Amino acid sequence: MKARKVVDDIFWVGAVDWDRRMFDSLVPIPEGTSYNAYVVRGKDKVALIDTVEPAFGEVLLSRLADLGIDRLDYVVANHAEQDHSGMLPKILERYPEARVLCTAKCKSMLLDHLAVAGERLDEVKDGESIDLGGKSLRFIHFPWVHWPETMLTYVAEAKALFPCDLFGAHLATNEVVAADAAKVLPRAELYYAEIMMPFRDKIAKGLAKVDELALEIIAPSHGPVLTEPQLIIEAYRAWTGPAVANKVVIPYISMHGSTRLMVDALIEELTTHGILVERIDLEVIDLGKLALALVDAATVIFGTPTVLMSAHPNVLYAALAANLLKPKVRHVGVIGSFGWGGKSVDQITTAVSALKAEVLPPVLARGTPDERALTELAALAAAIAAKHAVLGD
Numbered sequence: 490m491k492a493r494k495v496v497d498d499i500f501w502v503g504a505v506d507w508d509r510r511m512f513d514s515l516v517p518i519p520e521g522t523s524y525n526a527y528v529v530r531g532k533d534k535v536a537l538i539d540t541v542e543p544a545f546g547e548v549l550l551s552r553l554a555d556l557g558i559d560r561l562d563y564v565v566a567n568h569a570e571q572d573h574s575g576m577l578p579k580i581l582e583r584y585p586e587a588r589v590l591c592t593a594k595c596k597s598m599l600l601d602h603l604a605v606a607g608e609r610l611d612e613v614k615d616g617e618s619i620d621l622g623g624k625s626l627r628f629i630h631f632p633w634v635h636w637p638e639t640m641l642t643y644v645a646e647a648k649a650l651f652p653c654d655l656f657g658a659h660l661a662t663n664e665v666v667a668a669d670a671a672k673v674l675p676r677a678e679l680y681y682a683e684i685m686m687p688f689r690d691k692i693a694k695g696l697a698k699v700d701e702l703a704l705e706i707i708a709p710s711h712g713p714v715l716t717e718p719q720l721i722i723e724a725y726r727a728w729t730g731p732a733v734a735n736k737v738v739i740p741y742i743s744m745h746g747s748t749r750l751m752v753d754a755l756i757e758e759l760t761t762h763g764i765l766v767e768r769i770d771l772e773v774i775d776l777g778k779l780a781l782a783l784v785d786a787a788t789v790i791f792g793t794p795t796v797l798m799s800a801h802p803n804v805l806y807a808a809l810a811a812n813l814l815k816p817k818v819r820h821v822g823v824i825g826s827f828g829w830g831g832k833s834v835d836q837i838t839t840a841v842s843a844l845k846a847e848v849l850p851p852v853l854a855r856g857t858p859d860e861r862a863l864t865e866l867a868a869l870a871a872a873i874a875a876k877h878a879v880l881g882d
Contacts, residue, residue, distance in 0.1 A: 490551035493665045495714055496647050496706065498530040498624060502537070502552035504545035507661045516683040517777040520676065521661025524572050525710045527651060528553070529644055531621025534562040537587075538626075538642055538651045539710055540576035549576055550583065560584065563619065565626065566591040567653035568639045569598035573710055577605050590619070592630055594638035613640075629698055631655065633691040635684055641699075649706040650699070654684065655692070656721045658712030667713040670720045676712060677721060681728050682780035687815045693729035696722065733787040733817055735764055735877050740779060740807040741792025742771040747826035751858050751866060752792045755824060758870030764877060771803040776810055783816035787880055788873055790849075791837050793825040800825075800833035808840035815843060820876055822849035822869065826856060849873070 492500040503525035512518050524541035526549055535558060541549045553561075561584035566574050569591075577599065581587055589610045591599065596612055599605045613619075615630035629641040634655045642651040658676035667673050685692060704718040715721055737759055743749035756766050767782040769775075783789065789811065793804040800808075800823075811818075821841055823834045834851045852869055854862035 490548050492552045492556045500528045501665045502526050502528055504541045504548040505661050518659040522659040522711050531624040533622030536563040538565040539573045542572045543575040546576045561587040564589050565642050569595050592638050592640050598638050631695050633688045648703050651708050653710045656707050657709035660712045670715045670717040679781050682784050689729040734785040736786045737788045738767045738782045738786045739790050740769040740771050742801050742803050744794045747857050748792050748794045751824050755866045758867045762874035780814055786818050788820040789818050790822045793833050795827035795831035798831045800836045808837045812841045812843045818846050821846045823851045826854045
């Protein structure tokens with residue numbers, strides 16, 4: 490396994506996971522991922538920024554050997570999660586002189602999660618720099634991207650930022666440095682939607698720290714290195730910013746066709762008002778598809794039949810997922826059918842309470858939607874259109 494040059498004195502020594510399809514046993518990663526680690530060589534000292542998923546530890550060690558790294562002065566732990574820091578114990582065993590540089594919270598987490606020897610861990614302050622000889626490492630605390638202990642590392646001499654999970658993408662590729670950063674953006678948006686969106690307010694504020702840096706390279710912990718930094722920075726500014734699109738997302742399921750008829754009718758009415766709709770059938774739940782649809786949606790309408798007096802479990806799951814992801818939706822609503830009664834509206838609106846969105850009047854039909862239900866769906870579409878008309882106000 491060979492190390493790959495990024496720029497002079499900076500090398501990628503990570504691993505590509507071509508076959509992984511789920512991350513954290515929760516979010517789909519249809520194109521695999523990578524676990525990126527980087528060596529920064531100064532005239533006097535050498536640093537390793539991040540490590541890799543433990544299952545790929547031998548790949549990391551092999552790439553370090555290819556570089557002839559027989560001494561390692563520092564290991565920068567930007568983040569304590571195992572896909573970044575899981576190889577720390579073995580790296581410290583292989584390089585007994587190495588010191589681990591991390592935030593105070595990261596130090597605590599490394600002790601708890603990985604049982605790293607505390608005497609090997611050095612806390613670094615926000616803005617602190619360490620000289621390697623012709624290259625320096627500057628540490629930028631950036632909590633909640635996406636854990637409370639995270640930081641970024643900046644090498645001013647190379648105008649290179651190592652932002653850990655920020656600006657990343659789950660993408661398996663042998664193209665270590667992206668030839669076309671624009672092609673990475675769809676994967677980066679999915680990554681943002683699945684992992685970063687719950688922390689969008691903190692990210693939006695923290696981008697001011699990134700704006701202060703002269704940048705030519707962004708080298709994240711997942712996905713290829715980007716040599717057009719402003720593309721991903723501006724994309725994040727849009728994703729985390731307050732603006733929403735004239736779009737309604739409809740996650741739904743239909744057991745006997747009644748709820749599907751209501752969804753179809755609502756889509757027809759929304760279309761007459763010029764509103765874009767993303768319809769998501771929850772018979773097979775794709776959390777990534779749902780998360781991506783919610784990134785810029787103004788409204789989400791859940792469509793559910795009633796199962797034993799309850800909303801359908803798949804719809805409740807989607808509502809709970811949306812609540813965790815915390816998209817910037819402004820309005821939520823419920824449509825659906827029932828046989829003899831139920832509590833689906835209260836269940837779903839309670840499940841999405843963290844969104845702090847306006848709850849629209851529900852539309853429910855007993856069995857197949859009748860003229861009254863269709864009239865109410867038309868009124869719901871008109872109400873949504875009126876609210877969307879003032880989105881920029």
